[in-house]
Amino acid sequence: MKAFDLHRMALDKVPLDFLGEVALRSLYTFVLVFLFLKITGRRGVRQMSLFEVLIILTLGSAAGDVAFYDDVPMLPVLVVFITLALLYRFVMWLMSHSEKLEDLLEGKPVVIVENGELAWEKVHAENMTEFEFFMELRLSGVEQLGQIRLAIMETNGQISVYYFQDDEVKPGLCILPEGCSERFTEVPEAGDYVCVRCSKIVAMQKGEKQSCPRCANPEWSKASRAVRVT
Structure with a gap:
């Protein structure tokens, strides 16, 4: 040949x-x-x-x-x-x-965000990653998870999102691409910081280092308080 x-x-x-x-x-x-x-x-x-x-x-x-x-x-x-x-x-x-x-055969809907926080245990149990959800949420105009009262992954792959009113928005994880928010392993100042992996919020002091008590991730970002712009 x-x-x-x-x-x-x-x-x-x-x-x-x-x-x-x-x-x-x-x-x-x-x-x-x-x-x-x-x-x-x-x-x-x-x-x-x-x-x-x-x-x-x-x-x-x-x-x-x-x-x-x-x-x-x-x-x-x-x-x-x-x-x-x-x-x-x-x-x-x-x-x-x-x-x-x-x-x-069809599967069940999965809650992925509950009261402004990633439902980490449920997502982890389904062997799914949070990154694909964050992309879908950004397409719905979501900037940070604290804007969401409830987000559900439906059996057809689409995400249903239910929002807080602006005056009820919680501090939460900014889900914009990585370059749009700073990440820290040692926090630069006192305040509320959010785990960039599972969205757990922890009050930390300047210079503090710790792993997330929920998922053991060492990286944090400042909790965002942005409200939705409609």
């Missing part, structure tokens, strides 16, 4: 006119996936549950094979589509009658 053989890399052993068949097969599988999305009534991946994403990935695998391999017939992928569509309808019916099954 010759290395960097452009003809082999581009077509291998298939004839040039097979590319037209690939286009037809791709259109066929695109229509099947589109029809499935219409059946589920969803507008996008962010609105899908874990179970629905799994169904789409399974269908996509079958669709990919039939689109590119000349020895894979097109009718079996239609059977796959029909089977998955029926499975989806059946599982949806089962979940409407069983809360335990719904929790198993």
Whole structure:
């Protein structure tokens, strides 16, 4: 075999006119996936549950094979589509009658911020990192966690946010990118400092060094008291 053989890399052993068949097969599988999305009534991946994403990935695998391999017939992928569509309808019916099954397949909403503080134990138990949440919260106009009464990660990956009134905003962790707020291992002056990892607030004296009593992180930033600008 010759290395960097452009003809082999581009077509291998298939004839040039097979590319037209690939286009037809791709259109066929695109229509099947589109029809499935219409059946589920969803507008996008962010609105899908874990179970629905799994169904789409399974269908996509079958669709990919039939689109590119000349020895894979097109009718079996239609059977796959029909089977998955029926499975989806059946599982949806089962979940409407069983809360335990719904929790198993769809998951449960997770509280990520409660009373202005990251719900660290719940987030940690779910093996999730806080950074992706902070990005989502920034997109909702949140500057610091003390502005939030409650934030919930829904089963479809979206975050529902409930805010404090301006006069009820608490001091909290600034969630702007790292360069927008100073971090300290030794605090420069007395005041309230917040753990940059779990958002635990501790009153500290000038020159004090300590690890967070909640998550053992040694880095702190000044607690922000910014209110929302709407």
